[in-house]
Amino acid sequence: MINIAKIEKTRKALKISKYKMSKEIGNSKQIYYDIIKRKSTTIESLNKIAKVLNLDPRDLII
Numbered sequence: 001m002i003n004i005a006k007i008e009k010t011r012k013a014l015k016i017s018k019y020k021m022s023k024e025i026g027n028s029k030q031i032y033y034d035i036i037k038r039k040s041t042t043i044e045s046l047n048k049i050a051k052v053l054n055l056d057p058r059d060l061i062i
Helices: 004-013 018-024 029-038 043-053
Strands: none
Touching (some): 018 043
């Protein structure tokens, strides 16, 4: 399970829209919404999210 609260809080603090986030990680907006809803994703996507947010991927795992 991934820490959606931390992802969303950091994304908002960096003023990155959900649309821009989805493009940065190479997915559609719908896939990003699904990640948020399910609170789960692949390691590859988690690494991309962490890179965009300048976080360590291990900090995003609950």
